[in-house]
Amino acid sequence: MNLNAQEKKAGFLQRVKAFLSKLKDGVTKRIRNIQKFGKDDPRRIIHSIKVGFSLTLVSMLYYVRPLYNSFGVSGMWAILTVVVVSEFTVGGTLSKGLNRGFATLIAGALGVGAVHLARFCGHKGEPIVLGILVFSLGAAATFSRFFPRIKQRYDYGALIFILTFTMVAVSGYRTDEILVMAYQRISTILIGGTICILVSIFVCPVWAGEDLHKMIANNINKLANYLEGFEGEYFALPEKISKETNSCVREYKSILTSKSTEDTLANLARWEPGHGRFRLRHPWKNYMKIAGLVRQCAFHFEILNGYILSDVKAPEDFISKIQEPCSIMSREAGEALKAIANSIKTMNNDSVCVNAHIENSKKAIENVKFAFKSSSTETEKDLLEFIPGVTMASILVEIVNSVEKISEAVEEFFGLAHFKETLDPKLSPELEQQHHHHLIHRGSVKPVLEGDNEEEYSSSSHVLVIVHDEQPPTTNEKTNLGAEKTRDNVV
Amino acid sequence: MNLNAQEKKAGFLQRVKAFLSKLKDGVTKRIRNIQKFGKDDPRRIIHSIKVGFSLTLVSMLYYVRPLYNSFGVSGMWAILTVVVVSEFTVGGTLSKGLNRGFATLIAGALGVGAVHLARFCGHKGEPIVLGILVFSLGAAATFSRFFPRIKQRYDYGALIFILTFTMVAVSGYRTDEILVMAYQRISTILIGGTICILVSIFVCPVWAGEDLHKMIANNINKLANYLEGFEGEYFALPEKISKETNSCVREYKSILTSKSTEDTLANLARWEPGHGRFRLRHPWKNYMKIAGLVRQCAFHFEILNGYILSDVKAPEDFISKIQEPCSIMSREAGEALKAIANSIKTMNNDSVCVNAHIENSKKAIENVKFAFKSSSTETEKDLLEFIPGVTMASILVEIVNSVEKISEAVEEFFGLAHFKETLDPKLSPELEQQHHHHLIHRGSVKPVLEGDNEEEYSSSSHVLVIVHDEQPPTTNEKTNLGAEKTRDNVV
Numbered sequence: 001m002n003l004n005a006q007e008k009k010a011g012f013l014q015r016v017k018a019f020l021s022k023l024k025d026g027v028t029k030r031i032r033n034i035q036k037f038g039k040d041d042p043r044r045i046i047h048s049i050k051v052g053f054s055l056t057l058v059s060m061l062y063y064v065r066p067l068y069n070s071f072g073v074s075g076m077w078a079i080l081t082v083v084v085v086s087e088f089t090v091g092g093t094l095s096k097g098l099n100r101g102f103a104t105l106i107a108g109a110l111g112v113g114a115v116h117l118a119r120f121c122g123h124k125g126e127p128i129v130l131g132i133l134v135f136s137l138g139a140a141a142t143f144s145r146f147f148p149r150i151k152q153r154y155d156y157g158a159l160i161f162i163l164t165f166t167m168v169a170v171s172g173y174r175t176d177e178i179l180v181m182a183y184q185r186i187s188t189i190l191i192g193g194t195i196c197i198l199v200s201i202f203v204c205p206v207w208a209g210e211d212l213h214k215m216i217a218n219n220i221n222k223l224a225n226y227l228e229g230f231e232g233e234y235f236a237l238p239e240k241i242s243k244e245t246n247s248c249v250r251e252y253k254s255i256l257t258s259k260s261t262e263d264t265l266a267n268l269a270r271w272e273p274g275h276g277r278f279r280l281r282h283p284w285k286n287y288m289k290i291a292g293l294v295r296q297c298a299f300h301f302e303i304l305n306g307y308i309l310s311d312v313k314a315p316e317d318f319i320s321k322i323q324e325p326c327s328i329m330s331r332e333a334g335e336a337l338k339a340i341a342n343s344i345k346t347m348n349n350d351s352v353c354v355n356a357h358i359e360n361s362k363k364a365i366e367n368v369k370f371a372f373k374s375s376s377t378e379t380e381k382d383l384l385e386f387i388p389g390v391t392m393a394s395i396l397v398e399i400v401n402s403v404e405k406i407s408e409a410v411e412e413f414f415g416l417a418h419f420k421e422t423l424d425p426k427l428s429p430e431l432e433q434q435h436h437h438h439l440i441h442r443g444s445v446k447p448v449l450e451g452d453n454e455e456e457y458s459s460s461s462h463v464l465v466i467v468h469d470e471q472p473p474t475t476n477e478k479t480n481l482g483a484e485k486t487r488d489n490v491v
Numbered sequence: 492m493n494l495n496a497q498e499k500k501a502g503f504l505q506r507v508k509a510f511l512s513k514l515k516d517g518v519t520k521r522i523r524n525i526q527k528f529g530k531d532d533p534r535r536i537i538h539s540i541k542v543g544f545s546l547t548l549v550s551m552l553y554y555v556r557p558l559y560n561s562f563g564v565s566g567m568w569a570i571l572t573v574v575v576v577s578e579f580t581v582g583g584t585l586s587k588g589l590n591r592g593f594a595t596l597i598a599g600a601l602g603v604g605a606v607h608l609a610r611f612c613g614h615k616g617e618p619i620v621l622g623i624l625v626f627s628l629g630a631a632a633t634f635s636r637f638f639p640r641i642k643q644r645y646d647y648g649a650l651i652f653i654l655t656f657t658m659v660a661v662s663g664y665r666t667d668e669i670l671v672m673a674y675q676r677i678s679t680i681l682i683g684g685t686i687c688i689l690v691s692i693f694v695c696p697v698w699a700g701e702d703l704h705k706m707i708a709n710n711i712n713k714l715a716n717y718l719e720g721f722e723g724e725y726f727a728l729p730e731k732i733s734k735e736t737n738s739c740v741r742e743y744k745s746i747l748t749s750k751s752t753e754d755t756l757a758n759l760a761r762w763e764p765g766h767g768r769f770r771l772r773h774p775w776k777n778y779m780k781i782a783g784l785v786r787q788c789a790f791h792f793e794i795l796n797g798y799i800l801s802d803v804k805a806p807e808d809f810i811s812k813i814q815e816p817c818s819i820m821s822r823e824a825g826e827a828l829k830a831i832a833n834s835i836k837t838m839n840n841d842s843v844c845v846n847a848h849i850e851n852s853k854k855a856i857e858n859v860k861f862a863f864k865s866s867s868t869e870t871e872k873d874l875l876e877f878i879p880g881v882t883m884a885s886i887l888v889e890i891v892n893s894v895e896k897i898s899e900a901v902e903e904f905f906g907l908a909h910f911k912e913t914l915d916p917k918l919s920p921e922l923e924q925q926h927h928h929h930l931i932h933r934g935s936v937k938p939v940l941e942g943d944n945e946e947e948y949s950s951s952s953h954v955l956v957i958v959h960d961e962q963p964p965t966t967n968e969k970t971n972l973g974a975e976k977t978r979d980n981v982v
Contacts, residue, residue, distance in 0.1 A: 052630030139543030260751035394882040
C-alpha cells in the first residue's frame with residue numbers, strides 16, 4: 001500500500017514535470033513565433049508603438065489640470081477618436097480622420113437644428129418629432145451605405161453621421177447646454193484626429209500608395225520567377241521533377257486572389273498627399289489596370305501548371321524539337337517581366353530593354369511554329385500524342401501575348417505618372433537605396449541577350465539587375481495586407 | 492441697346508429654363524436609380540428600417556424619465572453600440588455584439604484594477620503608472636490585431652479592449668465613482684447590444700450562412716451557363732459570332748475574384764446559431780473548398796475564352812469532326828454542374844444524375860481522342876493548323892476533370908452537412924418555395940440524356956429542372972456582397 005502510494009506520488013510528480021516542460025516549450029515556441037512575426041515586417045511593431053504613443057499623448061487631456069478644466073469628460077471623445085482613427089497606413093488614417101471630422105460637423109449642425117425644430121412642438125411633441133427625425137435620417141444614411149460609391153470612400157463618414165446626429169438630437173432633449181456639448185465634442189475630436197494624422201504622417205509613415213506600387217512590382221517579379229523556373233520544371237528528366245516543391249515558382253498563386261487587397265490599397269492611396277516621388281494626382285487607377293493584366297497572366301500559369309505536373313508528355317523527339325524555342329520564349333518573356341518590374345521599382349521607364357526581350361520571345365514563337373510544321377511532315381505518329389506538347393506551347397504563346405499587354409499598360413502608366421525627377425531621400429529612403437544598389441551593380445551584370453547585337457545589348461543592359469529587396473515572404477505579406485483590408489473600416 | 496438687353500434677358504431666361512429641366516431630369520434619374528437599387532435587393536431597405544427602428548427604441552433611454560434617471564448620459568453608449576453593431580447579416584451583428592460585450596467586460600475589469608494599482612503610487616506617481624499601462628497594453632493589443640487568427644474573428648474585440656481600458660484607466664484618475672461608471676457603461680452596452688441582436692435575428696433576418704450557400708450554388712450555375720453557351724459560341728458560323736455580347740455566358744467572370752467575399756461570409760456564418768435547415772456546426776469550411784474548385788474551373792474558362800474570341804480556327808473538316816464530341820462534352824459537363832447547383836439549392840444530394848452526366852462527358856472525351864487519331868492519319872495538313880482546335884479540346888478535357896472534382900467535393904460536403912430532414916417554412920420560406928417549384932415542374936422536364944437507357948434517365952430526371960430564382964443580377968449581387976465585405980469591421 002505504502003509502496004503503491006509512493007509510486008503514485010512519483011508518477012504524479014513526473015506528470016507535473018512533463019506538463020511544465022510542455023508548457024515551457026509551448027510558451028517559448030509562441031514567443032518565438034511572435035518575434036518572427038514582428039521581424040517579418042517591423043512596421044507592425046512601429047505602428048503598435050505609434051498607437052501607444054498617441055494614446056498616452058491624448059490622455060494628457062485628463063492628467064493636465066487646465067486641459068481637464070476646459071474639456072472635462074469630453075476628453076473621452078479624443079481617446080475614442082485616437083483608438084479608432086489610428087490606421088496602419090497614412091491613407092487609412094486620413095480617410096478615417098477626414099470622414100470623422102466632416103461627418104461630425106455636418107451631423108452636429110443638423111442635430112442642433114433638429115433640437116430647435118422639435119422645441120417648437122411643445123414638451124409632449126418634442127420626443128415624437130425627434131424620434132421621427134432620428135428614424136428617418138438613420139434609415140436613409142444606413143441605406144446610403146449600400147451604394148458602392150459611398151461605401152468605397154464615405155462608409156465611415158455615414159456611420160459617424162448617424163451616430164453624431166442621434167446623440168446630439170437625443171441628448172438635446174435632456175440638456176440645454178447643447179451648444180457647449182457640441183463645441184466640446186467637436187474640439188476634442190479635432191484634437192484626437194490631429195494627433196493621429198500628425199503621428200501617422202511624421203513618425204515612420206506607411207504609405208498605402210508606396211505599398212501598392214511595390215506590390216505590383218513584386219507581383220510582376222513573381223510572374224518572372226515562374227517563367228524563369230518553367231524551363232527547368234517542364235523539360236527536366238522525369239526522375240528529376242520535384243512536384244510542388246519549388247515554392248519560388250509557385251509564389252505566383254497569391255496573385256490569383258489579390259484583387260481585393262489591391263483595390264483597398266488603391267482606395268486608400270487616393271487619400272494620401274504627394275510623398276516621395278509620387279505626386280498628389282498619381283494615376284492610381286492605372287495600377288488596377290496593370291494588376292488586372294498581371295492576374296490574367298497568372299490564370300494562364302495556373303492552366304500551364306496542369307501540364308507541368310502531368311505525367312503524360314509528348315514524344316521525346318517532338319519535345320526535343322520544341323524545347324529550345326519554348327525555353328527561349330519563356331526565358332525572354334521572364335526577362336521582359338523582370339525588366340518591367342525593375343522599371344516600376346526604380347521608377348525609370350526602360351522600354352528599350354523590355355521591348356527587346358519581347359521581340360526575342362516573339363521570334364521564338366515563329367521557331368515553335370516552324371518546329372510544329374516540320375514535325376507534322378516528318379513523323380508518322382498520330383495527333384493524339386502531340387496534344388500535351390501542343391497545348392503547352394499554345395498556352396506559352398498566349399503568355400507572351402499577355403506579357404506584351406502588360407508592357408503596353410506599364411508604358412501608358414509611365415506616360416501618365418510623371419515621377420518626380422530627383423529622389424527625396426527623406427521620404428523614401430528605401431527607393432533611393434535601391435537606386436544606389438542598382439547603380440553600383442551595373443558593371444557586374446551577366447549578358448543575357450547573347451544573340452543580339454552588341455549595341456542593343458549595351459544600351460539596355462542596366463535594367464537586368466534584379467534587386468532582391470522584396471517585401472517579406474508570401475505568407476506574411478498576405479497576412480499583412482489582409483490586415484490592411486479588414487482594418488479599413490473601423491469606427 | 493434696348494433690344495440687345497431684351498435679347499440678353501430672353502437668353503438668360505432660356506438658360507435658366509434649360510438648367511431647371513436638366514436639374515429635374517437629373518433628380519428623377521437619380522431617384523429612379525435609387526428605387527431600382529432598393530428593388531434589386533429589398534433586404535437593403537428592410538435593413539435600413541431595422542436600424543432606424545433600433546435607434547428609435549434605444550432613444551427611449553433618454554425620453555423615458557425613469558430610465559434616464561438610472562442611466563443618465565451613459566445612455567449614449569447604448570446609442571453608440573446600436574449604430575456600430577447593426578450589421579447587415581445576423582453573423583455580423585452577433586460577432587460585433589459578442590466581441591464588444593466580452594471586450595468591454597475584460598477591459599473594464601483590467602481598467603479598474605489598473606486604477607487601484609496606480610493609487611498605491613501616490614498622487615504624482617499615479618498618472619505615470621497609468622500612462623505606462625495605457626501605452627503598453629494599447630501597443631500590445633494593437634500588435635495582436637496583426638495576427639491573422641485574431642484579426643479574422645476578434646479584431647473588433649481588440650479595438651474595443653484598447654478603447655475601454657484606456658477610458659476606464661484615464662477617467663479613473665479624475666473620478667472616484669469608477670465602479671458606478673463601469674456599471675452604467677456595461678449595462679447600457681448590454682441593452683444596446685441586446686436590442687441589435689434581437690432585431691437582427693427576429694425581424695427579417697439576413698443569414699450570412701444562407702447567403703454563402705446560395706452564392707456557391709449560383710456560382711456553379713454560372714459555370715453551367717457558360718458551358719451551355721459554349722457550343723453556340725465556338726461552333727457558330729463566323730458571321731454569327733457576337734463577340735462579348737452574351738452577358739449570360741460571361742457572368743462567370745465574377746467568380747474569378749469572389750474569394751474575399753466568400754471568406755467574409757464563411758467567417759460570419761460561423762457566428763450564427765442553427766437556422767432553417769442549417770445546423771449549428773454546419774461544415775462552413777467545405778464551402779471554401781468547393782468555391783476554390785469552382786474558381787479553378789473559371790480560370791479554365793478564362794483561357795478558353797481566348798480561343799472562342801480568336802479569329803484563327805482549325806480547318807473546317809477537322810472542326811466538323813470534333814464538333815459533336817466537344818459539344819457533348821461541354822453540354823454534359825454543364826448539365827452535371829446544373830444538377831450539382833440544384834442539389835445544393837434544394838439541399839438534396841442527387842449524385843446519381845450528376846455522375847451520369849459526368850460519365851457521358853467522359854465518354855465524349857474518348858470520342859474526341861478518336862477524332863484526333865483519325866484526323867492525323869487521314870489528312871496531310873500540317874500540325875500548325877490544328878493547334879487552336881487541339882488546344883481548345885484539351886482545355887475542355889481539363890474542364891471536365893475539374894467538374895468531376897467539384898462533384899466529389901460536393902459529395903463530401905453532403906456527407907458532412909446532415910441537413911435537417913424537414914423544412915421549416917418559417918425560417919427559410921424561399922428554400923421551401925424552391926422545393927415546391929421543383930416538385931411541381933417534375934413532369935415537364937425535357938429529356939436530356941437521350942443516349943442513355945430509359946431506366947437511368949427516369950431515375951435521375953428530376954434534378955434537371957433549373958430553378959430560376961437566382962439572386963439579383965451580377966452587378967448588384969457584387970455590390971451587395973461587397974458591402975458586406977467592407978462593413979464587417981466597424982466599431
